Amino acid sequence: MQTVPAFDRIGEENAFAVLARATELAAKGRDIINLGIGQPDFSTPKHIVDAAIKALKDGHHGYTPAAGIKPLREAVAADLHKRFKVNVSPGEVMIMPGGKPTMFMAIMMFGEPGADILYPDPGFPIYRSMIEFTGAKPIPVPVREENGFAFSAEETLKLITPRTRLLILNSPANPTGGVTPKSEVDKLVAGLEKHPNIAVMSDEIYDHMLYDGEQHVCLLSYPSIRDRLILLNGWSKTYAMTGWRLGYAIWPGKLYEYARKLAVNLHSCVNAPTQYAGIAALTGPQDAVTKMVAEFDKRRKVVVESLNKLPGIACATPKGAFYAFPNIKQTGWKAKPLASALLEDAGIAIIGGPDFGVLGEGYVRVSYANSTANILKALERMGEFLASRKAA
Numbered sequence: 001m002q003t004v005p006a007f008d009r010i011g012e013e014n015a016f017a018v019l020a021r022a023t024e025l026a027a028k029g030r031d032i033i034n035l036g037i038g039q040p041d042f043s044t045p046k047h048i049v050d051a052a053i054k055a056l057k058d059g060h061h062g063y064t065p066a067a068g069i070k071p072l073r074e075a076v077a078a079d080l081h082k083r084f085k086v087n088v089s090p091g092e093v094m095i096m097p098g099g100k101p102t103m104f105m106a107i108m109m110f111g112e113p114g115a116d117i118l119y120p121d122p123g124f125p126i127y128r129s130m131i132e133f134t135g136a137k138p139i140p141v142p143v144r145e146e147n148g149f150a151f152s153a154e155e156t157l158k159l160i161t162p163r164t165r166l167l168i169l170n171s172p173a174n175p176t177g178g179v180t181p182k183s184e185v186d187k188l189v190a191g192l193e194k195h196p197n198i199a200v201m202s203d204e205i206y207d208h209m210l211y212d213g214e215q216h217v218c219l220l221s222y223p224s225i226r227d228r229l230i231l232l233n234g235w236s237k238t239y240a241m242t243g244w245r246l247g248y249a250i251w252p253g254k255l256y257e258y259a260r261k262l263a264v265n266l267h268s269c270v271n272a273p274t275q276y277a278g279i280a281a282l283t284g285p286q287d288a289v290t291k292m293v294a295e296f297d298k299r300r301k302v303v304v305e306s307l308n309k310l311p312g313i314a315c316a317t318p319k320g321a322f323y324a325f326p327n328i329k330q331t332g333w334k335a336k337p338l339a340s341a342l343l344e345d346a347g348i349a350i351i352g353g354p355d356f357g358v359l360g361e362g363y364v365r366v367s368y369a370n371s372t373a374n375i376l377k378a379l380e381r382m383g384e385f386l387a388s389r390k391a392a
């Protein structure tokens with residue numbers, strides 16, 4: 001059997017492996033607290049679930065257009081206009097089976113041997129995995145603690161070469177919770193105007209999850225890069241819909257047709273009732289989103305305060321998403337052995353920073369998508385562990 005070498009280069013997301021191990025330990029009767037998971041611990045709001053049930057009862061059982069049903073694409077365009085005052089036509093919106101397929105397609109469109117693709121490090125691991133899959137060279141853009149885990153326009157622009165094809169941005173960011181300020185995005189876009197051949201993929205899946213009065217900066221609001229901007233977004237995080245597999249992309253120009261054809265070849269369309277649920281999510285009441293974000297905000301403060309009391313741990317206050325990314329360098333532990341020992345010996349699932357890139361060493365990702373009571377219990381156990389165990 002001869003398979004193509006690309007499959008030996010493809011990576012994955014260790015968060016799924018940690019989840020599997022945590023579930024296995026819990027099934028054996030261990031008390032495991034999961035702060036590793038990247039999904040809201042809330043149920044999808046009832047009116048959204050009801051819309052999917054109604055769609056099934058109304059007979060929406062068949063294929064839809066590959067790009068998604070028109071009322072959903074219209075709802076996405078209207079939502080983007082309402083929130084960011086940007087004009088998007090429903091014909092630019094493509095409904096996708098989650099957020100991930102957009103990065104998959106975008107990286108496939110630009111990656112090949114000889115091409116460079118810039119991506120955030122630490123960052124969502126699928127970016128690098130897919131870049132390597134295509135044979136392109138992954139060029140990490142450092143995301144630094146001393147910069148509030150925002151990306152630096154200057155540092156990003158310096159990494160551009162004639163081989164650069166695509167720049168991947170993510171704010172609010174996984175795994176750091178970092179939010180890049182508008183002034184920095186302005187600078188970056190101004191710099192990109194000198195590089196008209198570089199496409200930009202902006203992953204804005206956490207755009208509702210901002211704290212301390214931060215306002216989301218949507219890359220669609222920059223006309224000078226609009227003709228080469230791919231926007232990735234979706235319902236997974238905002239509406240607690242990770243298992244529904246519903247996302248969307250805004251594709252510029254000919255990329256739309258490329259993506260539509262890829263969809264026809266790959267998944268045909270997103271399942272019909274889920275698309276109706278997506279309409280209810282965008283056009284219905286938003287109070288469940290507001291409540292969820294307010295709850296995350298409360299937990300964020302608890303997580304940061306509790307982590308900062310632990311020996312050797314220093315945690316900056318994240319401004320977005322639902323992750324804290326504490327610095328563990330003073331504990332003497334390397335991040336992955338610490339995450340592994342915490343799971344096996346203390347029953348706490350977190351993710352080692354290196355699972356998000358080489359610059360993640362010295363950090364761990366703590367998700368606060370769990371109850372305050374569980375967070376407090378987990379961090380108390382973590383304190384006892386650090387006080388009693390020598391670094392491995």
Ligand code: PLP
Pocket residue numbers: 038097098099100101124170173174203205234235236242246247
């Ligand atoms: N982008 C980022 C930054 C994420 O953290 C995630 C999920 O963890 C995704 C995209 C993927 O979202 P989805 O589950 O909708 O594919």
